[in-house]
Amino acid sequence: MTLEVRDLAYAYPDGTQALFGVDLRIARGERVALLGPNGAGKTTLVMHLNGILTAGHGTVRVAGLEVGKETLREIRRRVGLVFQDPDDQLFMPTVREDVAFGPANMGVRGEELDRRVRDALDRVGMLDAIDRPPHHLSFGQRRRVAVATVLAMDPEILVLDEPSSNLDPASRRELAQILRSLDVTVLMVTHDLPYALELCERSLILSGGVIAADGPTRELLADESLLTTHRLELPYGFAVPSPGT
Amino acid sequence: MGAGHHHQLYRAGDTLVHRLPPQCKLVAVAAFAIVVVATPRERFWAFCGYLLLLATVAAIARVPPGHVLRRMVVELPFVLFAFAIPVIGLGERITVWGVSLSVDGLWASWNILAKATLGVIASILLAATTEPRGMLLGAQRLRMPQLLVQIATFMLRYLDVVLDSMRRMRVARESRGFQARDIRQAPILAKSAGALFIRSYERGERVHLAMLSRGYTGSMPILHDISADVRQWLAAGALPLAAAAVLFLT
Numbered sequence: 001m002t003l004e005v006r007d008l009a010y011a012y013p014d015g016t017q018a019l020f021g022v023d024l025r026i027a028r029g030e031r032v033a034l035l036g037p038n039g040a041g042k043t044t045l046v047m048h049l050n051g052i053l054t055a056g057h058g059t060v061r062v063a064g065l066e067v068g069k070e071t072l073r074e075i076r077r078r079v080g081l082v083f084q085d086p087d088d089q090l091f092m093p094t095v096r097e098d099v100a101f102g103p104a105n106m107g108v109r110g111e112e113l114d115r116r117v118r119d120a121l122d123r124v125g126m127l128d129a130i131d132r133p134p135h136h137l138s139f140g141q142r143r144r145v146a147v148a149t150v151l152a153m154d155p156e157i158l159v160l161d162e163p164s165s166n167l168d169p170a171s172r173r174e175l176a177q178i179l180r181s182l183d184v185t186v187l188m189v190t191h192d193l194p195y196a197l198e199l200c201e202r203s204l205i206l207s208g209g210v211i212a213a214d215g216p217t218r219e220l221l222a223d224e225s226l227l228t229t230h231r232l233e234l235p236y237g238f239a240v241p242s243p244g245t
Numbered sequence: 246m247g248a249g250h251h252h253q254l255y256r257a258g259d260t261l262v263h264r265l266p267p268q269c270k271l272v273a274v275a276a277f278a279i280v281v282v283a284t285p286r287e288r289f290w291a292f293c294g295y296l297l298l299l300a301t302v303a304a305i306a307r308v309p310p311g312h313v314l315r316r317m318v319v320e321l322p323f324v325l326f327a328f329a330i331p332v333i334g335l336g337e338r339i340t341v342w343g344v345s346l347s348v349d350g351l352w353a354s355w356n357i358l359a360k361a362t363l364g365v366i367a368s369i370l371l372a373a374t375t376e377p378r379g380m381l382l383g384a385q386r387l388r389m390p391q392l393l394v395q396i397a398t399f400m401l402r403y404l405d406v407v408l409d410s411m412r413r414m415r416v417a418r419e420s421r422g423f424q425a426r427d428i429r430q431a432p433i434l435a436k437s438a439g440a441l442f443i444r445s446y447e448r449g450e451r452v453h454l455a456m457l458s459r460g461y462t463g464s465m466p467i468l469h470d471i472s473a474d475v476r477q478w479l480a481a482g483a484l485p486l487a488a489a490a491v492l493f494l495t
Contacts, residue, residue, distance in 0.1 A: 050458055073460060081458045087406050088451040093378045093398060097468055102459035104466030113468075135405045153459065 001061070002028045002157050002185045003049070008058035009209075010044060018044040020209035021058065026157070031179075031186040033196035033217060036206035037231035042189045045206060046159055049187075050079040063156045077106055080150025084161045086142035090134035095126070095145050098134060102153040120152035121145070124178050140171025144178060157185040164192045193221055193234050205230050254316065254372035261480065262306035262374045266473040267383025269481035274371045276485035281363045284492055286356035292363065294491035298484060299366050308373045313366060320365045327357045377401050382469050391464055398465075399452075407445055414441065 003026040011017040018041045026032050036042050047053040048060050051067045060067040062078045083089045092098035099117045108116060121127040124144040134142055143163070150158060163179070164172050176198055179186060190196055196203055196217055203220050205213040207230040213220055220226060222240045227233060234240070262270075277295075284291050303313060334350020375383070378401065385394045414437050425434060473481075 047454075052454055052457060073462075076458055076460050079458075081455075083451065083455050083458075085451070087403075088448065089455045091399065091402055091452050091456065093402055100468050101456075101461075101466065104468060105460035105462065133402075135402070149459065 001025050002030075002063055003187065004059075004061040005045075005048075006059045006061075008045070008048060008055050008060060010048065010053060010056045018209055019048075022206070022209070022211055024204055024211055024214070026185060026187060028156075028185055029183075030202060031188070031200045033200040033203040034187060034189045034206055035191060035193065035196060035203055035220075035230075035232060037191065040206045040230075041209045042206055043161065046081065046161060046189055049157075049159055050076050050081050073106075077102075077153050078156040080153055080155030080158045082143075082146050082150055082158065082160045082163065084165055086134070086139070086146040089146040089149060090142060093133055094130075095121070095132055095134060095137075096130045098145065099149050099152045102149060106153065116152045116154075120148040123151055123182060124148045125174075138171075140167050140174065143167065143171070143175060147175075147178065151182070151184075155184065157187060158182070160186065160188045160190075162190055162192070163188060164190065164195045191232065193227075193232065194238055197221055197240065205232070207231075254369070255376055256308060256312060256373045258307055258374065260306045260374070262302060262370075265374075265477055265481050266386075266471050267375050267379040268386040268471070269383075269473050269477050270371055270375055271380070271383045271387060273481040273484050274367050276482070277367055277488050278364050280485055280488040280492055281360050284360075286352055286359070288492070288495050291491055291495040292359045294495065295363050295488055296366075298487050298491070299363065299370065302370055302484060306370065306374045308370060312373060313369050316369045317362070317365055320361055323357065323361050327354045327361075330354045330357070379471075382471050385467070386471060395465055403445075403448070406448075407441070410444060411441055 003024070005022055005024045008019055008022040009017070010019040022041075022045060034042055034045070044053065048055055048067070049062070051060075051072045054069075055067070062075055065071050065074060065078070067075050090098050092101055096117055099120055100113055103113055103116050118127060118130070121130055124147050126141060126144050126148060129137060129141065129145065134145065137145065147158070147160075160179075163175060167175060172195070176195070179188075179199055186200075188196065188200060200217050202215065203213075203217040204211050205220065205226070212230055213226060218240055221234065281292075281295055284295075303310070330353050331346040331350035332344070334347030334353065336347055336349045338345050338347055339351075340346070372380075378398075381394055381397055381401070384397075385391070418433070418437065423430070423433065
């Protein structure tokens with residue numbers, strides 16, 4: 001199991017309970033979508049996966065290693081978190097330095113560091129921008145560089161928070177192609193249901209702080225009453241294509 | 246995007262001065278400034294010599310006089326202050342064009358003007374030949390506290406982002422009929438500034454999370470080796486050394 005979350009519960013310091021016992025397992029090489037309406041606890045769950053928030057109850061394991069104070073460093077290498085706003089993720093003056101930040105923190109230096117940076121940028125098709133400052137790139141390009149910043153850390157699992165938000169249709173398609181070409185386990189947090197259908201075989205619905213459904217994306221999205229119960233909707237005019245078409 | 250408008254001080258180039266490691270240039274400018282400040286104000290020719298030295302540096306770096314002159318506006322408040330001193334100064338007085346001026350005040354005024362001007366020109370030349378990023382790497386190399394370097398690095402990265410959100414807020418205000426005509430509109434602007442501050446603060450928190458997620462533990466990894474060799478130190482040192490020579494010869 002690449003990711004194993006057991007009975008995870010969490011309440012914010014102000015007493016608001018956000019997660020009420022989440023159970024989920026993701027196997028190596030899977031691409032899974034985590035669906036849910038606003039306020040379902042998606043971001044809170046994601047923050048537990050690399051130990052930014054510590055579980056009130058329950059456990060999170062990444063490739064067998066339990067998230068805890070002693071394992072934080074290794075956990076953060078194993079879980080590559082791509083934030084929603086690339087301006088939050090890209091904080092260094094140039095693309096090269098930003099992609100190098102993660103591996104350098106893990107002690108990688110010299111030629112090996114350079115190789116990793118180039119390799120990660122190449123995988124997202126942004127090698128040409130290596131010496132440019134992030135704020136000179138388009139939004140779609142910045143999101144791709146943001147993906148490269150965690151790829152360079154050689155993660156076990158890539159966790160993407162709303163990867164398609166604010167992208168124009170072309171950038172959205174380009175990002176989908178890139179994500180499909182990567183040979184890594186992906187957990188994609190989104191309420192862009194067609195994007196989930198396009199990229200992920202399997203989906204989880206997080207609603208009210210628990211996993212409310214877990215199954216093939218196609219089946220979940222075809223179940224209208226399930227979607228309605230959890231405040232999820234397909235876009236106007238969109239129907240789930242039946243298998244084989 | 247308002248890409249890079251704040252980098253106008255820098256003039257791209259590939260001259261000897263551009264190529265010098267930033268830490269050498271920082272030390273050279275600081276040393277030059279010390280020599281200038283240490284020069285007695287009566288040594289008129291020494292100041293002319295310094296100006297000539299700076300002109301030589303500008304020529305080598307291919308920085309045109311216009312570029313330097315336009316950026317010297319920053320000195321204006323000091324110039325105005327310097328002009329006020331002879332009028333309000335005490336002691337022996339002389340009359341120039343019907344205005345009674347203090348002799349001591351005139352000397353003080355000349356002292357401020359000459360030294361500030363030389364310092365400003367040297368700084369402008371430094372900024373024109375060194376990228377802001379290089380300046381910070383140089384400062385880091387010179388053992389400037391990590392935290393200060395990090396703060397300045399983030400300022401450099403996020404200045405455009407903050408300016409952009411400021412511009413969006415202005416457009417949003419004006420789209421709803423707001424015009425800043427007089428002091429009565431000040432509270433609205435103050436509230437906008439407050440909102441901008443909160444937004445930037447929240448962004449800071451998110452950036453910090455993103456840094457933690459990639460293994461940040463308090464210090465930035467040093468990714469650039471910008472060590473300087475003796476030859477480069479000597480080249481940069483030529484300016485303060487020549488200035489010191491001018492001081493002793495005049």
